[in-house]
Amino acid sequence: MISFKMPSLGADMEDGTLVEWRKQPGDLLKRGDIIADVDTQKGLIEIEFFGEGILEKHLVAEGEKIPVGTVMALIRGESDEITEEIPQENIPDQEKMVEPAKVEEGKIKVPVASPQKAGGERVRISPLAKKIAEAHQLDISKISGTGPDGAIVKADIDKCLREGQEKKAKAKTDPIVTEPRYEPESKLAIPESEAIRKAVAAAMSRSNQDIPHYYLEKRIDFSKAMLWLKEANKERSVQQRLLPVALMIKAVAKALDDVPDLNAVWEDGLERKNEINIGFVVSLRTGGIMLPAILNADTLSVDGIMERLNDLIPRARAFKLRSSELSKSTFTITSIGEGGADKVYGVIYPPQVGIVGFGEIRDEAIVAEGMIGIKPVVDVTLAADHRATDGLIGSKFLASLNKYLQNPENL
Amino acid sequence: MSKMKTITYREALKSAIREALQKDERVFLMGEDVGHYGGAFAVSKGLLKEFGPGRIMDVPLSESGFTGAGIGAALAGMRPIVEIMTVNFSLLAMDQIINNAATLLHMSGGQLNVPVVIRMGCGIGRQLAAQHSHSWEPFYAHVPGINVLAVGTHEDARGMLLTALESPDPVILFEYTSMLNLEAEIIEDAGAVDICKAKVRREGIDLSLITYGTGVYKSLEAAEVLSKDGMDIEVIDLRVLRPLDEETFLTSIAKTHKALVVEDAWKSVSISSEISARIMEKAFFELDLPVERLCGVEVPIPYPKHLEDASVPQVQDIVEKVRKILKP
Amino acid sequence: MNEESIKNTIFQLLKRIAPEHDPSTLMPDENIREALNIDSFDALQFIVAISEKLNVDIPEEDYGKTATLKSLMAYLQQKMKS
Numbered sequence: 067m068i069s070f071k072m073p074s075l076g077a078d079m080e081d082g083t084l085v086e087w088r089k090q091p092g093d094l095l096k097r098g099d100i101i102a103d104v105d106t107q108k109g110l111i112e113i114e115f116f117g118e119g120i121l122e123k124h125l126v127a128e129g130e131k132i133p134v135g136t137v138m139a140l141i142r143g144e145s146d147e148i149t150e151e152i153p154q155e156n157i158p159d160q161e162k163m164v165e166p167a168k169v170e171e172g173k174i175k176v177p178v179a180s181p182q183k184a185g186g187e188r189v190r191i192s193p194l195a196k197k198i199a200e201a202h203q204l205d206i207s208k209i210s211g212t213g214p215d216g217a218i219v220k221a222d223i224d225k226c227l228r229e230g231q232e233k234k235a236k237a238k239t240d241p242i243v244t245e246p247r248y249e250p251e252s253k254l255a256i257p258e259s260e261a262i263r264k265a266v267a268a269a270m271s272r273s274n275q276d277i278p279h280y281y282l283e284k285r286i287d288f289s290k291a292m293l294w295l296k297e298a299n300k301e302r303s304v305q306q307r308l309l310p311v312a313l314m315i316k317a318v319a320k321a322l323d324d325v326p327d328l329n330a331v332w333e334d335g336l337e338r339k340n341e342i343n344i345g346f347v348v349s350l351r352t353g354g355i356m357l358p359a360i361l362n363a364d365t366l367s368v369d370g371i372m373e374r375l376n377d378l379i380p381r382a383r384a385f386k387l388r389s390s391e392l393s394k395s396t397f398t399i400t401s402i403g404e405g406g407a408d409k410v411y412g413v414i415y416p417p418q419v420g421i422v423g424f425g426e427i428r429d430e431a432i433v434a435e436g437m438i439g440i441k442p443v444v445d446v447t448l449a450a451d452h453r454a455t456d457g458l459i460g461s462k463f464l465a466s467l468n469k470y471l472q473n474p475e476n477l
Numbered sequence: 478m479s480k481m482k483t484i485t486y487r488e489a490l491k492s493a494i495r496e497a498l499q500k501d502e503r504v505f506l507m508g509e510d511v512g513h514y515g516g517a518f519a520v521s522k523g524l525l526k527e528f529g530p531g532r533i534m535d536v537p538l539s540e541s542g543f544t545g546a547g548i549g550a551a552l553a554g555m556r557p558i559v560e561i562m563t564v565n566f567s568l569l570a571m572d573q574i575i576n577n578a579a580t581l582l583h584m585s586g587g588q589l590n591v592p593v594v595i596r597m598g599c600g601i602g603r604q605l606a607a608q609h610s611h612s613w614e615p616f617y618a619h620v621p622g623i624n625v626l627a628v629g630t631h632e633d634a635r636g637m638l639l640t641a642l643e644s645p646d647p648v649i650l651f652e653y654t655s656m657l658n659l660e661a662e663i664i665e666d667a668g669a670v671d672i673c674k675a676k677v678r679r680e681g682i683d684l685s686l687i688t689y690g691t692g693v694y695k696s697l698e699a700a701e702v703l704s705k706d707g708m709d710i711e712v713i714d715l716r717v718l719r720p721l722d723e724e725t726f727l728t729s730i731a732k733t734h735k736a737l738v739v740e741d742a743w744k745s746v747s748i749s750s751e752i753s754a755r756i757m758e759k760a761f762f763e764l765d766l767p768v769e770r771l772c773g774v775e776v777p778i779p780y781p782k783h784l785e786d787a788s789v790p791q792v793q794d795i796v797e798k799v800r801k802i803l804k805p
Numbered sequence: 806m807n808e809e810s811i812k813n814t815i816f817q818l819l820k821r822i823a824p825e826h827d828p829s830t831l832m833p834d835e836n837i838r839e840a841l842n843i844d845s846f847d848a849l850q851f852i853v854a855i856s857e858k859l860n861v862d863i864p865e866e867d868y869g870k871t872a873t874l875k876s877l878m879a880y881l882q883q884k885m886k887s
Contacts, residue, residue: 194734194765213766220734220765299865304856307865309845351825351842379846403845405838 068119068141074134075106075393079265082106083131084138093121095141102138112388119143125207127188140207190217198223202230262354273416277332280457281411283447284464286471287434288427292442294474298368311401312372314424314444315344316477317470318399319363325463329396331417332454345395345415346375348382356382357415359395368477402426409445419454422467423447479664487657489634489667490520494558496668497642498528501556504642507534507547508560508596517562518598518654544570544595548578548647551593556642564599564613564651571616578647579622590645594638600691601741601789602655607777610785612742614690617649618718618751624648625719626672629693631661633716636670648672651718653691672717675725681711683803685729687752688739689715692790696739699795708803718748726752727760734765737798741789744772771798811859811881815874818854822847833875861885 072082082104089101100112101121119141126138189206191199195218199206202223209226211218291313299307319342322329330338344363348356358378360371381387400412401424408428412421425445432441446467450460470477484492497504506521512535515522525533536543540561547559561567567574574595581589601610617625626641628634628650641648678693679700686696693714700710711729715721730736736756738749749770756768771790778788790798819828823841831840838848852871856863861884863871870880 192734192765193762197762217766296865304853304863307849307853309849311846349844351823375846376850380850 067122068117068143069137070101070115070139070141072104072132072134072136072138073113073393075111079106079134079393081131081133082111084126084128085110086128087124088112089115089121091121091123095119095121115141117141117143123207130188137207190215192217192219195220195223198227202227259350259352259354262350262352262356266354269415270413273413277414277416278452279414279449280452280460281447281449282457282460282464283409283445284468285430285432285443285445286468287432288442288444288471291471291474292427306369306372308368308372309375310427310444311346311399311403311424312368312375313471313474313477314401315346315360315363315371315375315399316366316368317467318397318422319344319366320470320477321463321466322397323364324466325459327455327459328420328450328463330419330454331396332419332451333417336419336454339396341394341396343394343396345398345418346378347398347400348379350383356385356387356392357395357398358382358387358391359393361390361394397421399424409447411447412449414449414451419451420460420463421449422463423449479666481662482665483660483662484631484635485657486631486634486653486659486661487518487520489631489663490628490638490652490657491522491524493635493638494521494524495527497556497558497639498524498532500639501642503554503556504558505532505534505550505555506558506560507536507543509536509538509543509562511535511560516560518657520652520657521560540566540569541573544573545577547593547595548573548581548591551578551591551647552581552589557593558638558642559593559595561595561597563605563609563654564597565609565611567595567597567613570595574617574623574647574649575620579620582646583622591647592642592645594641594644594648594650596638596650596652598654599651600653600655601773601778601785602691604780604782604785606780610778612690612740612773614651614718614740615742615747615751618721618748620719622647623719624672624717625651627651627689627716627718628653629688629690629714629716630678631659631663632667633670635663635667637672637716639669640672643669644672651690655691656694659694673720673722675713675715675717675722677711677725677729678714679710679712681709682733683709683711684735684737684799685711685713685726685733686737686739686795686799687713687715687726687729687749689718689748691741692739695790695792696795698792699799702792702796703799706800708799710799715748715752721751721755723755723759727756727763730756730760731763734763735802736764737769737771737795737802739771739790739795741773743775744770745775747772766802769798769802771795808878808882811878811885812874814858815855815877815881818851818858821854822851831874834873836872837874837877838872855881859885 085103085105087102089095089099095115096118097116099115101115102113104111104113122140122142124139126132126136190211191206192213196206198220204223204226206218209218209222211222213219291310295308295310295313302308322342326338327336329342330336341362342364343359343361345357345359348358350356360366360374360378363371366374378391395418397418398412398415398421400410400421402410404426406426409425410423412423414421423446427442427444429440430443431438432443446464448460448464494506506524510517511521512525512530512533521533544559544561547557550557561570578591578593581591599612601612614625614627617623624644624646626637626648628637634652637650641650679697681700686700688696696712700712703710711733713726713729738752740747740749742748749772753768753770756764771794774788776788779785816828819841822843826841828841831837837843843851852863852868859881861881867880871877
């Protein structure tokens with residue numbers, strides 16, 4: 067059985083409200099199906115399921131607000147016949163267990179005993195029964211209650227445990243249940259700017275409280291990049307023209323590939339990420355910021371990145387992002403653009419471990435090959451989590467970034 | 478094992494007063510009709526002859542006045558037993574009890590103890606109608622600075638007063654008039670009992686029946702009936718309504734995981750409210766069912782016998798309630 | 806297309822990018838991007854939109870000629886004539 071959980075759509079998300087079930091028990095689910103609409107601080111999100119199976123049970127009622135990681139539904143996958151043959155330690159039978167979910171990325175905490183029951187009703191369970199169920203990791207959504215109004219009481223748990231002991235005597239193996247990756251897709255309704263402000267406030271406060279930032283900066287000669295862009299844009303129709311930021315994002319993605327310790331999260335330890343998903347700070351005209359991610363930026367061409375930006379930025383401003391674009395970034399870029407500040411020192415978006423800031427591209431007198439010349443430069447800063455990396459790593463990253471920006475044709 | 482003797486609740490109360498008067502010169506009894514008449518409920522009958530008017534004192538019909546005098550006597554070093562004929566009249570003495578007896582230790586910075594014992598006849602079941610049938614235990618148990626005891630058994634009728642007189646602080650005893658003629662066995666040399674702990678009157682594992690006062694015998698009787706159905710009920714006599722002995726009932730809940738609180742007092746803002754709240758606060762994760770309560774119906778207590786009986790929990794009510802809880 | 810309708814088209818597109826501003830309050834010599842707080846990305850989007858709407862090609866080196874309402878109008882009129 068697959069436990070489908072409330073996804074986290076960023077460090078600032080604690081819970082979400084189930085607005086509507088889009089799939090009903092018995093429905094066949096295929097990869098990419100939208101299972102439910104969930105309302106979050108960032109708007110209404112369509113949640114996609116990226117596995118296959120049959121929806122067995124809803125565990126959460128529409129209208130209910132639940133914390134991230136709560137099991138929302140059970141889905142019977144193809145492999146369930148097999149798991150039924152392999153009862154787990156201390157687990158009554160295949161129905162009574164909560165799979166120790168192996169989450170693909172990060173460590174989402176899962177409440178062991180889900181407070182929800184099929185049909186969207188809240189599970190009625192006595193505090194004592196709940197305590198025992200949690201101690202034994204029983205999935206209470208699978209236990210039928212004999213207490214008042216069908217509440218689960220201690221006797222029901224005892225019965226369940228007795229049955230479990232019998233089962234356990236027959237076979238004993240390690241649990242092998244993996245949860246298929248979900249990649250929730252979402253559309254965002256227009257949230258109040260207040261909600262955005264709150265979300266930003268929460269994430270940034272947490273960052274400044276928890277993360278010991280260190281800062282490095284490097285002035286990067288941008289003349290070759292500008293020249294390359296100028297040439298490149300000559301050949302491109304107006305719709306396909308590139309902005310310097312596309313180049314910057316690509317260069318950052320490649321530099322992260324060289325210095326993977328920065329493409330990571332810190333959760334009681336450094337955890338490198340396999341994908342390089344670059345979060346890009348988009349400021350909203352109404353105040354606040356959005357952080358859509360360019361997924362797998364290292365595998366995209368500069369044109370590909372520009373295409374993503376053309377798609378993402380207007381959607382971010384219209385609050386029409388998908389949840390995967392909100393939740394999956396592994397590193398962040400903030401860019402000041404034209405007419406702004408010379409330098410920007412970022413605040414890390416937790417649990418990421420770094421943010422790179424590009425100031426305005428401007429002409430400066432710089433020394434190169436013993437000569438003073440006027441060249442376009444950009445001041446690049448790195449703010450990184452000192453728990454995760456040290457200055458040497460950060461310095462390597464900036465050096466690598468510079469290397470790529472000096473050879474834009476290779477990006 | 479000590480020899481047992483059969484005794485009425487009234488006799489138990491009287492022998493306690495007698496023993497107290499014999500043991501300590503400073504002890505005296507004062508109250509309306511306690512002397513010549515022998516007490517409104519005949520608890521002090523014969524004591525005037527035995528101890529004389531200096532120690533068995535009839536007082537005017539002025540609860541505030543004589544309760545205040547008792548408090549004064551206690552301040553002056555005596556050990557007065559103030560009898561307020563019924564708890565209903567204690568409303569008139571509440572200013573003395575709450576503003577003086579309960580607060581003087583605090584107001585004097587710890588200099589003035591008030592070792593007064595106030596006995597109040599109380600309870601429902603004698604067809605005394607609405608103005609003479611109150612259950613004011615919750616009122617008094619609300620007040621810091623006094624100890625409130627519910628005399629729910631013959632053993633406590635025989636023993637609580639003696640210990641109460643040793644307390645340096647005011648003690649209120651609730652004595653249940655409906656039980657006066659009730660006979661029970663107590664050990665022959667019964668005497669002082671503690672006034673700080675609740676008591677498990679019957680051990681069981683299926684449900685904790687928490688009660689006090691007249692609820693104790695009713696609950697024990699109900700538990701007997703239920704045992705025939707295979708339900709093993711633990712009965713807890715709170716005895717001390719202030720300060721509450723939480724440990725006893727929380728320990729019991731940890732064993733039975735279910736609780737029913739029984740009392741005559743009106744349900745709202747009652748002793749059972751407090752018990753229920755404490756269980757929720759301190760034993761929430763031991764609960765397998767919600768705490769249930771069986772209390773007085775929230776009406777002025779009626780005069781007609783059948784209505785009066787219906788207004789407070791009876792044995793049959795308790796039996797039915799427990800059955801409903803355990804075998805829904 | 807006359808001057809008025811070009812202007813209307815420009816206003817329409819600016820309004821879409823910066824809905825909280827009223828573009829008709831723009832002074833002819835005012836820098837549009839500064840006045841309406843338009844970043845480089847939105848500026849590019851604006852150029853794209855205007856070139857699509859009016860069917861003119863605006864090469865990158867001409868971006869400087871689109872800075873103010875007056876210069877943009879002149880540039881577009883000249884472009885559309887040719």
